[in-house]
Amino acid sequence: MKMNTTTAAKVQTAVEKQLTTSYLKTMGRNLQQSGHQLTNASHALTQTTTGLRAITTGNQAETTDLQQTTAGTVKLAHGLSQLKQGLATAQPGFAQLTATDNALQAIMTTQTQALQQLKQALATAQPNLRVIRQQIDQLQAANRLKSAKLVAMNRQLTQQLAQGNQQAQTALTATQLGLTHLQTADTQLTTGSTRLTSGTQQVTTGNQKITTALKTGGQQLTTTGRRTTRQADLTVNPIKLSHYDATHVQNNGTGMAPYLMSVALFVGCITFNIIYDMFTPHRRPKSAGDWWAQKIPFLFEFTGLAATVMFVLLGLINHLNPLEAIRTYAFCLLTVWTFASIVTYFNLILGKTGAWLMLIFMIIQLGGSAGTYPIQLSNSFFQTLHPYLPMSISIDAFRSTLSIGNSIWPEITIFVGLIIVFNLLMLLTFHVNLPKLNQRLS
Template sequence: MNTTTAQSIQTSVNKQLTTDYLKTINSIVKKTGKGIQVTGNDLSSTNAGLNKVSNGSQTVTFSLNHINAGIGTANAGITQLSGGVLRSDHALKIIPENATKEQQLLTSLAQTYQVGNAAKVKSQELTQALLSQSAQLTNDINSNIQNSSKIRADNAQLERTAKMLRVSQMQAAAPSFQVSNTLKDIGALSAADSTIANGILNGSTQELGALSQVNTGLESLKNATSKVTAGSSKITDNLKTISTDNGKLASGLVSGGKQISMLSNSSNQQLNRIVSPIKLQHTDATHVKNNGTGMAPYLMSVALFVGCITFNIIYDMFTPHKKPKNAFYWWGEKAPFLLEFTLLASTIMYILLLSVDHLEPLQPIKTYLFCVLTMWAFGSIVTFFNLILGKTGAWFMLIFMIIQLGGSAGTYPIQLSNHIFQVIHPYLPMSISIDAFRSTLSIGNSILPETIIFATIILSFNLLMLLTFKLNMHRTNRLPYNE
């Protein structure tokens, strides 16, 4: 029986431990699978980050092309502007020289012709006007190189003044070779100034176009630079995201790899422990001399319970000997006889066990006293049901005893019984008495819990008997008394 019980426990525990281990492995595998899924998500995030970096790089490349184009445009405009500035500087140097020459020619012409005060005065006025206009033109060219309309107006005025001067000189004196040459020289200088002024105007226009081209290039350069900055910022952010995702990826792979490695590195000994973790090792907590001693608690309990049933069948515990005054008087008339019977029957059984069967209890006195207590508890239960159900109560107690034979674990461990008996086992009176007798006969454990339980049963069922007598007081006038 011990071997069968131990093997049953071993099989049950092995099954439970194997199930728990498989659940643990399943949990680890699930966790590893989730980690792999997270790793896959991190890889997707990394790929998305790489795509963003690629898009940002394309944006930067496109913007750099715009920058290069803008720089080329600005360089072309700057080159053109530099050429125009050089030409304007050269022209601005020539105009003052021509003005000086004109002044010299006019001074010489004025000295040659001093005929006619009126013509002379007018000639001088025109000469001064011509010099002033020439100086004005020079100043306008120097200070307002981009104001083309002003320069043209000054040049036109200069030409008109020169023409008026030529007419006045021709009217003031007779024509001569020197006058003609002087007028030709002045006309040539005026034409040269006009040509230079027009050149400056054209150069200014070209320079304005070059400046516009430079501004356009610089604006493109500015926009492209902003795009490059934005693209670089996106690349930096995406690189940080990629770095973070790569860290998560590495951590997840390392953790999952360790878990899988732990599962795959089990040795044969470990696998054997997983499949069969429990080993049977037989040790006896107490020594029982023979099978009779081992079966004694069960048979003693059965004998005491059968004795109580027999007592209630033979003896009428309900009918009083004379009319009771009250319920307590009625109970007091019957209860002592039950106590006397239980005391006598348990004593006889115990003496026969010692003398005939040669039972050697580990705790003799406790064994005897608990025999008396057990029979009194069994007698209280059986008597109560006999009082409320009559002869049917005795039959009912017989059925109850049969149930206890299977559920009290008197012959075999309760683990070998079916589920119903395992459920009711702790609550059966014979289960309690068998455990107590095993302790007093062979084990030596304390029987205080069993004693308290049986004392409670005795008190409870005697109170119920007292209540039964009280409820039946109205029937006392019709009862056949035993005088």
């Protein structure tokens, strides 16, 4: 019962450790997921910052474009003003040119009429050549004066027209430059507007990601941190130990009896083989069976008597109260005969060395038979040997007959088989040594 309680407590501690570890791992995973989501939120914030920078750059570019557009508009207005001035300057020249042209036609008409009159006069009045020459000289003088005036007027008109044309050309150049600036500014304005739209979309998407991640992470952290007092107790002590014994052992002496009974019977067999010579026959044996019959019955009688005395004294002095007394006593006899067969065989083939080896074997069985503590508390060496040790088998059987009440037929079968095997080996040993014994006795 004490061993079971200790084992149960150890199991409870181990399971609680596993559960606590699993809980902490789960919390760690939740916190890690929350951390990832917060990290994602940080990335989204970075993207939002990038988007804001893009918006700022777009705004700056748009401002620059607007400034360039304003400058182009100013230049265009200035060019249009110059064009207007050039046209205004050229307009009087065109008017004067028209008037000059009209005057020149009138003069040409007058001269034509005068020439016609001269022709008529030449035709009708040849004697008046002097008068005609004077008129011709007057007409030529009058033509030179008018031609000079016309040349001066044409020169002035040409200068005015050239000046107006230059002003108009300058205005057209300024207008073309302004249009070029306007086209460039419009293109840049379109690009800036596209960047601004893209940046706005990035900011919107980043804000959505941030909102979702922060909401999810906050919910997980809230759920993880929401621990009631009962949940905290379950986290620290998740296992409630409920102990139930399938059988009732009266006291510690009864619990230790199977182990000590097995040890006493094995030690008794070793002691008997050290004191009593199991090899030398009482008389010359006729055969190996005759030799076996002289020694082994006495071994079984003596060890049987020792097992009987032990069982009786346990009841009278130690007040051992077996659950199945008859089966306990019968298995005491079977156990001591099995141990005696094993110890005696090794003593026959190895002499005193065999007894010493059996003492070593008994010490090994003390650690590997699980008589005091569960075998699970021992190391792997004893756990491996445990099922094959004779004392392990006898202790399990005695526990069944003393307290548990389980069937012991598997243990009986094993021990009967060991008795038969080792007695056959002893017969073989006697058979091998029989010629040497007869030769020595001859």
